[in-house]
Every structure is written in structure tokens, then in C-alpha cells.
Amino acid sequence: MTQMQPTVVIGGGLAGLTAARALRRAGVGVRVLEAAGEVGGRVRSRVLDGFTLDRGFQVLFTAYPAVGRELDLARLDLVTLPPGAVIMSPGGRERVGDPVRDPKSLPTTLRARTFSLKDKLLVGKLAAELSGVPAAHLLLGDDEPTGDFLRRFGFSERAIGRFFAPFFGGIFLKRDLSTSARLFRYYFRMLLSGRTTLPRGGMGRVTQGLAEGLDVTLGARVEALSAREDGVTVRLADGTLEASRVIVATDPPEVARLTGVSAPSALTGVGSTYLYFAATRPLDDERRLLLNAEPGVINNAIWVSNVNPLLAPEGQHLLVVTVLGVPEDDAALETAVRAELGAWYGMAAAALRLLAVERIPFAQFAQPPGFAAHLLPHRTPLPNVVIASEATSMSSIQGAMESGEQAAACLLGRGGRARGA
Ligand SMILES: Cc1cc2nc3c(=O)[nH]c(=O)nc-3n(C[C@H](O)[C@H](O)[C@H](O)COP(=O)(O)OP(=O)(O)OC[C@H]3O[C@@H](n4cnc5c(N)ncnc54)[C@H](O)[C@@H]3O)c2cc1C
Numbered sequence: 430m431t432q433m434q435p436t437v438v439i440g441g442g443l444a445g446l447t448a449a450r451a452l453r454r455a456g457v458g459v460r461v462l463e464a465a466g467e468v469g470g471r472v473r474s475r476v477l478d479g480f481t482l483d484r485g486f487q488v489l490f491t492a493y494p495a496v497g498r499e500l501d502l503a504r505l506d507l508v509t510l511p512p513g514a515v516i517m518s519p520g521g522r523e524r525v526g527d528p529v530r531d532p533k534s535l536p537t538t539l540r541a542r543t544f545s546l547k548d549k550l551l552v553g554k555l556a557a558e559l560s561g562v563p564a565a566h567l568l569l570g571d572d573e574p575t576g577d578f579l580r581r582f583g584f585s586e587r588a589i590g591r592f593f594a595p596f597f598g599g600i601f602l603k604r605d606l607s608t609s610a611r612l613f614r615y616y617f618r619m620l621l622s623g624r625t626t627l628p629r630g631g632m633g634r635v636t637q638g639l640a641e642g643l644d645v646t647l648g649a650r651v652e653a654l655s656a657r658e659d660g661v662t663v664r665l666a667d668g669t670l671e672a673s674r675v676i677v678a679t680d681p682p683e684v685a686r687l688t689g690v691s692a693p694s695a696l697t698g699v700g701s702t703y704l705y706f707a708a709t710r711p712l713d714d715e716r717r718l719l720l721n722a723e724p725g726v727i728n729n730a731i732w733v734s735n736v737n738p739l740l741a742p743e744g745q746h747l748l749v750v751t752v753l754g755v756p757e758d759d760a761a762l763e764t765a766v767r768a769e770l771g772a773w774y775g776m777a778a779a780a781l782r783l784l785a786v787e788r789i790p791f792a793q794f795a796q797p798p799g800f801a802a803h804l805l806p807h808r809t810p811l812p813n814v815v816i817a818s819e820a821t822s823m824s825s826i827q828g829a830m831e832s833g834e835q836a837a838a839c840l841l842g843r844g845g846r847a848r849g850a
Pocket of ligand 1: 439440441442443444445462463464465468469470471472484485486487488489600649650651652678679680683701789791792793817818819820823824825826827828829
């Protein structure tokens with residue numbers, strides 16, 4: 430009987446879609462149940478007033494191993510962000526690039542006073558040290574907060590505060606550099622060895638592409654699971670569904686609710702907020718990420734339409750501002766953000782039109798040193814139920830996709846990690 434029932438994947442984010450595709454490749458009948466009205470989870474885009482707004486600002490590193498294995502990059506029609514960033518402060522701006530990959534950035538990078546000569550040499554030394562190590566090895570070994578690692582490596586407080594804190598704050602969604610140095614080294618390596626990209630149609634194209642050809646039911650929120658040795662009953666608001674096996678690929682708190690396997694409190698959620706501004710003329714022709722050198726409300730911002738004009742309607746431009754945390758009051762937030770944009774752009778900032786504010790209370794989970802010891806297992810105590818979630822790996826596109834691959838392998842009897850393994 431159970432042979433005829435499909436394998437059900439709960440959650441149509443990166444982890445669930447990757448797992449479903451891997452099962453389908455292996456000839457397994459699979460059905461995806463997604464609570465929302467569209468697939469994608471944390472990787473989605475929507476259209477508002479003709480602007481394509483990604484759900485928060487995130488990028489696709491082509492060097493992620495799972496991205497290379499699972500995505501058709503040619504079909505995604507990627508645009509590449511120039512390496513480096515612009516360090517913004519009321520007193521002016523400094524552009525730092527990667528002179529090896531972008532020789533035109535050499536003069537401004539050499540002039541940048543955020544980095545002392547020693548800092549500049551240390552960047553080269555770090556790059557040389559990391560480029561020789563296989564990426565997966567960077568996630569092993571000694572761990573400490575990223576800030577401690579940078580100080581021990583010899584970087585100046587100025588470089589750490591004005592560059593590393595906002596740049597990696599934008600990646601880890603925490604500016605205090607308390608995130609695991611293993612992850613810092615891993616991301617540094619991803620930045621060095623691949624391209625930092627955005628699909629021309631928005632980040633949502635990544636998950637839409639993965640969902641193509643899959644049997645996906647939208648608006649299907651799973652309320653509970655009842656697992657037995659011969660199958661699993663999946664309870665939805667409007668009835669039940671029998672599955673031979675289930676992969677739970679939701680966000681970590683929902684994984685805990687459905688399977689009883691909870692993430693230790695060490696893996697708490699980290700939230701972030703995004704303000705999308707429209708402009709009839711760009712206040713900046715910069716394509717790089719803009720970093721707020723001062724600890725303020727804005728952590729980073731980007732004129733995404735300078736990188737990818739298709740995200741804005743003809744004659745319009747799009748600025749996305751990242752604020753770390755989830756401040757509640759829209760009006761107070763807008764006022765504070767406008768004040769800081771005013772310090773960058775003067776009176777011209779007043780012409781920016783706020784299109785939307787997006788709060789994402791659980792954007793990633795916190796990854797302090799030693800976080801790997803708290804990751805979830807793929808296998809659960811429930812028969813025929815396994816977990817695919819970034820919480821089995823790391824809070825990233827790579828982590829989510831890899832966990833989908835491994836959960837599928839686990840169901841196919843080819844691996845998967847048990848708790849503590
Ligand atoms: C703003 C932001 C910036 C980020 N920046 C980066 C970055 O630059 N680089 C990077 O690598 N990573 C980044 N990340 C992290 C990355 O996007 C996530 O790690 C990844 O998308 C998680 O995928 P997932 O499939 O594990 O979870 P999700 O995307 O959360 O998918 C879970 C899915 O399960 C569904 N679901 C939940 N409960 C149920 C239920 N009961 N029944 C049915 N369906 C359910 C949800 O609706 C959702 O679609 C960022 C994330 C955010 C939000």
C-alpha cells in the first residue's frame with residue numbers, strides 16, 4: 430500500500446524544493462506542501478508599482494558548492510555585483526575593491542584611509558591563506574567570534590569597525606562580529622572564489638526555477654504529523670493526506686513543532702528590516718554595496734537598479750536599505766533612515782519615495798562560535814520523517830540547499846546525519 434503513496438515534502442523554500450528535486454531525480458513520487466500562496470520561503474520576489482522587490486536584500490554566491498550542483502546559472506541570467514564596497518560616512522566615501530579582479534579599483538582602494546597599509550597587506554595575506562583550503566575545511570577547526578579572529582590576525586580597529594562590521598553585518602545580519610569565525614572565513618572564501626550575483630528577474634527566480642515541474646500545492650499549511658512504521662498521516666486544515674515518508678523542510682521553529690526535534694536556544698532567530706525607496710533619478714551611480722561606516726540605523730544599502738535596471742520601471746530607480754533587527758514603528762524608522770540618507774546625499778534624499786517596508790523576524794539563525802554543535806539532525810525519532818532545514822547545516826542558501834540534498838539522500842538510504850553525529 431505505502432509504495433503507491435507519495436513522499437511529502439513540507440515547505441517550498443530552498444531546502445524543500447532541493448530535496449523534492451533530488452527525490453524526483455531518483456524516480457521517487459514526491460509532492461510539496463507549501464503554507465504560503467507561493468513557493469520560495471525566504472527567497473522570494475514580488476512586484477509593487479512596477480518595481481521587483483526581493484524579500485530583503487540577499488545575493489547568490491556562485492561559489493556555493495550546492496548552487497553549482499543544483500541551479501542552472503545560465504537560465505538565471507545573473508548580473509554580477511562588482512567586488513568590494515563603498516564605505517559611506519557624513520564626511521565622504523571611500524571605494525574599496527578587489528584590485529586583482531577589478532584593476533580599475535586599484536587607485537581608490539590604495540587611497541582608502543579606512544584600511545592602513547598593514548590592513549591592505551593583511552587582506553592579501555588572508556586571501557592567500559584561505560584560497561588554498563578546500564571550502565568545506567573552512568567550516569572545521571578552531572572557532573571564536575569573527576571580531577576576535579580579525580583582531581588576532583592584526584587588522585586595525587578602524588578597518589574592523591568601518592568595513593568588516595557593516596560588510597559582514599549585512600551577511601550575518603548581526604553587526605557585532607560575534608558570528609563564528611569559521612563562517613567568516615567560509616564567506617570570505619566564497620567572495621574570493623566566485624561571483625556575487627543577482628538573477629535579472631529577482632532572487633525569486635532561484636526558487637521559481639527549482640519548483641518548475643514539481644507537484645506543489647500552495648496554501649497547504651501542515652498542522653500535525655502522525656508517523657507510523659508503515660507511513661505518515663499529514664494533517665492539513667481541510668483534511669488529511671497519507672504519505673509513505675515525509676521531509677520536514679520548514680523554518681527551524683516549525684521543524685520543532687512538527688517533529689519534536691527542537692533547535693537549542695543557541696540557534697535563536699535573527700531579524701532584519703528593509704526599506705525600498707523609489708527615485709526618478711538615482712542619487713548615486715554606484716553599483717557596489719554601500720556600507721554605513723557609523724553605527725547607525727542603516728547597516729548597508731544598494732542602488733539595485735544600478736546593478737540590474739530591470740528591477741525598476743522605465744525612468745525609475747530603486748534603493749534598498751538594510752536595517753538590522755526589526756524596529757516596530759514605521760514612521761520613526763523612516764525618519765531615522767531618511768536622516769542618515771540625508772547625511773550621505775544632502776537635500777536630494779528628500780525626493781526619495783518610500784515604496785515599502787519589509788520586516789523579516791526570522792531571516793537567519795544566530796551562528797555564534799560553536800554553533801555547529803547545536804545543529805539539528807536529519808533523522809528524527811518519528812519513523813519515516815526526516816528534516817531538511819538550514820538548521821542542519823548553516824543559515825544560508827548553501828546550508829538550505831545542502832540540507833535538502835542530504836535529507837533526500839537520507840530517505841534514499843544514502844546518508845544523513847543523526848543528532849550528535
Ligand atoms: C533577508 C535575508 C537575507 C539573507 N541573506 C542571505 C545571503 O546573502 N546569503 C545566503 O546564503 N543566505 C542568506 N539568507 C538566508 C537564506 O535565504 C536562508 O537560509 C534560506 O532561504 C532558508 O531556506 P529554507 O528552505 O531552509 O527555509 P525557508 O525559506 O524559511 O522555507 C521554509 C518554507 O516552509 C513553509 N512552511 C513553514 N511552515 C509550514 C507548514 N506548517 N506547512 C507547510 N509549509 C510550511 C514556509 O512558508 C516556507 O516557504 C538570507 C535570508 C534572508 C531572509
